Amino acid sequence: MAKxxxxxxVDYSRRFxxxxxxxxxxxxxxxxxxxxxxxFWMLIGNSIPFFEEVSVYDFLTGDQWNPFHPNYPLFGVxxxxxxxxxxxxxxxxxxxxxxxxxxxxxxxxxxxxxxxWLKPFIEIIASVPSVVLxxxxxxxxxxxxxxxxDPYSRLNALLGGIILAVMMIPIQVTIAEEAMNAVxxxxxxxSYALGATRWETIRxxxxxxxxxxxxxxxxxxxxxxxxxxxxxxxxxxxAALNTxxxxxxxxxxxxxxxxxxxxAASGSLQYQALFAVGLLLFIITFAVNIVADIVLARYREAYx
Amino acid sequence: xxxxxxxxxxxxxxxYFEKNHALKNVDINIEEKxxxxxxxxxxxxxxxxxxxxxxxxDLVLGCTVKGSVTVDxxxxxxxxxxxxxxxxxxxxxxxxxxxxPKSIFENxxxxxxxxxxxxxxGKHHSYNKQQLKEVVEWSLKRAALWEExxxxxxxxxxxxxGGQQQRLCIARALAIKPEIILFDEPCSAxxxxxxxxxxxxxxxxxxxxxxLIVTHNMQQAARVxxxxxxxxxxxxxxxxxxxxxxxxPEKDLTEQYITGRMG
Numbered sequence: 001m002a003k004x005x006x007x008x009x010v011d012y013s014r015r016f017x018x019x020x021x022x023x024x025x026x027x028x029x030x031x032x033x034x035x036x037x038x039x040f041w042m043l044i045g046n047s048i049p050f051f052e053e054v055s056v057y058d059f060l061t062g063d064q065w066n067p068f069h070p071n072y073p074l075f076g077v078x079x080x081x082x083x084x085x086x087x088x089x090x091x092x093x094x095x096x097x098x099x100x101x102x103x104x105x106x107x108x109x110x111x112x113x114x115x116x117w118l119k120p121f122i123e124i125i126a127s128v129p130s131v132v133l134x135x136x137x138x139x140x141x142x143x144x145x146x147x148x149x150d151p152y153s154r155l156n157a158l159l160g161g162i163i164l165a166v167m168m169i170p171i172q173v174t175i176a177e178e179a180m181n182a183v184x185x186x187x188x189x190x191s192y193a194l195g196a197t198r199w200e201t202i203r204x205x206x207x208x209x210x211x212x213x214x215x216x217x218x219x220x221x222x223x224x225x226x227x228x229x230x231x232x233x234x235x236x237x238x239a240a241l242n243t244x245x246x247x248x249x250x251x252x253x254x255x256x257x258x259x260x261x262x263x264a265a266s267g268s269l270q271y272q273a274l275f276a277v278g279l280l281l282f283i284i285t286f287a288v289n290i291v292a293d294i295v296l297a298r299y300r301e302a303y304x
Numbered sequence: 305x306x307x308x309x310x311x312x313x314x315x316x317x318x319x320y321f322e323k324n325h326a327l328k329n330v331d332i333n334i335e336e337k338x339x340x341x342x343x344x345x346x347x348x349x350x351x352x353x354x355x356x357x358x359x360x361x362d363l364v365l366g367c368t369v370k371g372s373v374t375v376d377x378x379x380x381x382x383x384x385x386x387x388x389x390x391x392x393x394x395x396x397x398x399x400x401x402x403x404x405p406k407s408i409f410e411n412x413x414x415x416x417x418x419x420x421x422x423x424x425x426g427k428h429h430s431y432n433k434q435q436l437k438e439v440v441e442w443s444l445k446r447a448a449l450w451e452e453x454x455x456x457x458x459x460x461x462x463x464x465x466g467g468q469q470q471r472l473c474i475a476r477a478l479a480i481k482p483e484i485i486l487f488d489e490p491c492s493a494x495x496x497x498x499x500x501x502x503x504x505x506x507x508x509x510x511x512x513x514x515x516l517i518v519t520h521n522m523q524q525a526a527r528v529x530x531x532x533x534x535x536x537x538x539x540x541x542x543x544x545x546x547x548x549x550x551x552x553p554e555k556d557l558t559e560q561y562i563t564g565r566m567g
Contacts, residue, residue, distance in 0.1 A: 112365070186402035190473070192363060194415040194480055195392030204414065209405050 043282055046275035050075075053269055059276060065240040065251070067260065067270040075273050077280060079242040083157065083250030084281070087232060090161025090246055091168055091225045096218055098165070099172030103217075106173065107180035108202050119177065126170035134234035137163035142235075151247035155237035158246040163231050168221035175220060179213020180206055212296045219292035223285050229254035253281045309377075311336040311484065311514045312357060317371035319352050319361065319538075326352045328538045330371075339506060339515040341529035341546065343522060345561065348535040350518040354486050357516060358394040359387040375484065392419055395477030395485040395513075400493045401469030403461035403476075408453050411461045411472055412440040415480045439479055447475035448505050467498025474505065485509065487517040491524065503528050522562055526550050534558045 051059070054075045062076020106118050137159055145151060145159050183206050191201040207214065237249020238259060257274055264271040310333035319327035327349045334340050342350045355361045356373055359380060372379045380390045392415075403411050413431075416439050420430040431439065440457070444450040449471040453464070461472055470490060477485055487506070491499040506528050509515060519525050525532050526546060533543040534557070542549060542558045553559040 184402070186398060186400060187404060189360070189363075189398060190402045190404065190476075191414070193358065193360060193391055193396035193398075194418070194476065195388055196415070196418055197388050200418055204418070205404055 040282070043275055043279040046272050047279045050269065050272035050276045054273070063242045065256075067273050068263070073270065075276075077253075077277060079240040080251055080253045080256050080277060081280070082242055082244060083236065083240070084226060084252040084254070084284075086157050086244055086246065086250055087160045087164060087236060087252055088222060088225045090158060091164035092218075092222055094162060094165035095168035095172060095221060095225075099169045099217070099221065100176065100214065102169065103173045103176035103180065103214075104202060104207070107177045108198070108206060119174075122170050122173050124170075125166065126174070130167065130228060130231040131234070133163055133166060134231035137231065137235045149247060152245075153237055153249050155235055155249055156247055157236055157250045160232050160236035160250070160252070161246065163235055164225045164228055167228060167231065168225050171224055172217045172221040175217035176210070176214045179210040179217065182213070183209045215292060215295055219288060223288055226285055226288065227254060227281065229258050233258050253277050257281075309336075310334055311376065312516075313372075313374040314356075315372045315374070317353075317356060317369070317373065319349070319356060319370075320368045321364065322366045326538050327356070330540045332533060332540055332543055334514060334516060335531070336514050337510060337512070338530040339510050339517060339528050341525035341532045342516065342518045342535060343520075343525050343532060343561070344535035344541075346520075347537075349538040350535050351488050352538075353535065354488055354516055354518050357484070357486055358396055359390050360396065362387045392480060393482055393484075395474075395480060395482040397470070397473050397477055397485065397487045397490045399489045401466055401473050403464075403469050403472050405460070405462065407458050408444075408461050408464070408472060409440055409457040412443050412476050412479050414476065416440075419480065421481075443475040443479040444472075446478050446509075447471045448501070448508070449475055465498070467494050467501060470494060470498070470502060471505065474502075474509075482513070484514045484516070487515065487519075489518050489520055492520060499524070522550075534561060536561070 059075055059077050061078065062074060063078040064074040064076045065079045066072075066074040102122065106115055106122075110118055138155070141162060142154050142159055145156070145162070146154060149158060151158060187205050187209055188201055191205040196204065232252050233255040236252060236255065238251045238255055239249040240251040240256075241248055243250065256277055260270070261274055264274060312334035314330055314332045314334075317327055317330040318325070330353065342353060344350050352361065356369055357375075357380075359369075361367045361369055369381060372381055374380070375390075375394070379385070404414060406414075413436050416431050416436060420428055421435075422428055441450065441454075444453060449468060452468060453472075456463075461469060464472060470493075474485075474490075491502055494502065503524065506515060506517065510530075517525075517529065529546045531544065532546045532549040534541045534549065534553075534555075536557050542553060542555045544554075549558065550562055553562060
């Protein structure tokens with residue numbers, strides 16, 4: 001067969017494909033980006049009229065939330081902020097140590113054969129719909145919380161925190177385990193060769209080397225906890241009490257939006273107030289991510 | 305005539321990985337304060353052998369070690385011997401430099417911080433800040449790295465060149481105050497200049513330490529080693545003075561390897 005001699009000319013059909021693909025990829029990226037801007041625009045656009053009626057100071061410091069009062073509606077976000085933080089803190093306190101322990105066990109301690117089925121097993125928890133977890137909490141978990149902690153009401157911040165922890169753990173384990181798995185074996189060998197025990201190796205060599213991934217796992221899980229709506233709405237009792245007592249019912253910001261948006265007349269002050277709550281929630285989760293980025297950047301600078 | 309007692313006495317050593325018989329009936333005596341080189345083609349069991357001396361093979365799943373390795377008169381595979389305690393007293397340097405993602409100081413201080421030290425009366429102490437500084441300085445000086453890094457001990461070890469990282473790993477091993485140091489192809493990832501520095505260091509370390517080095521590079525063995533052992537397919541083929549091994553090998557297999565006809 002005769003070999004075709006190349007002419008080094010322009011192949012227009014290939015060049016056209018290149019342009020087409022780049023263009024299509026750019027449009028995909030643009031869609032993702034514009035969604036973010038649309039959300040931000042919607043939150044701000046609807047919040048501005050609210051802040052013309054109620055000052056930002058009153059909104060942030062007011063300790064009563066009662067937007068539907070016929071004569072004196074109150075728009076103090078404090079109880080919602082407290083409720084959200086309280087439930088997230090409870091979830092974090094439970095989930096962070098357990099998640100970290102489980103990921104260390106899977107990555108460093110478990111037999112490789114066991115590890116292969118252990119990890120997917122934990123990941124299944126992440127695939128349980130949050131409404132199902134909420135149901136589980138309300139029907140079964142609540143009984144135990146009643147017996148052990150004797151709370152003020154059956155639905156309370158503690159119950160919400162526990163079920164949020166259940167949702168945080170698989171996210172944390174998946175990411176943290178991957179981070180520890182990515183630590184090269186040569187570092188473990190270095191530590192063992194210096195006479196370190198397995199626990200010393202985990203604590204002083206593996207965990208520090210995987211630190212950024214572990215922080216990321218915690219932050220992502222916390223972000224999930226702060227924004228989680230369904231399970232929290234079902235379990236926390238949804239009373240806008242301004243309390244840090246985990247045995248009392250609380251109303252979180254996501255739950256507020258879920259419950260009260262359908263009740264508010266479109267365009268009313270209540271309606272706009274809920275967008276202001278949404279904006280605050282967005283700012284909090286955004287700030288959590290920024291803080292995480294700064295921590296990670298500083299860590300990388302120090303050790304890379 | 306005084307017959308020196310060997311520092312390490314290996315008797316009838318057999319190693320299996322699952323069903324693979326990796327080392328077969330190895331008997332060898334390693335003399336104190338000498339450099340002993342282990343040479344042989346890839347897969348001949350060199351690394352497996354050296355990893356038996358500090359029980360690193362214990363960490364490999366499915367690995368069985370039979371026979372005895374006696375260090376200073378004590379069988380490290382004997383009953384009641386803790387592998388962690390063995391590794392605390394034998395230094396090891398690996399093929400690729402493997403510093404921790406920590407500062408230069410913290411890399412060296414890693415083991416001293418964990419182990420502390422034992423004084424003349426046999427009491428156990430942990431290092432205070434000043435003592436830790438001294439150990440780090442001493443180790444870096446002994447590994448001929450102090451001059452190059454003394455002004456940036458708090459900087460990441462990852463900023464060092466490959467050769468410097470490897471000397472850092474040597475310093476880190478020295479910080480546990482071992483009497484034996486194992487080198488598993490320490491120069492295989494280094495350029496010739498960095499390699500020459502490590503070789504100079506090895507010869508210098510011989511004054512105080514018993515050195516075992518696995519190497520792919522026969523010239524390296526010829527340059528630094530007092531004695532050389534040739535392994536082939538898991539068996540110790542020949543062991544003797546380096547000069548003799550390279551100039552008048554007794555076995556055909558050894559000759560074939562060192563003349564480059566095999567391996």
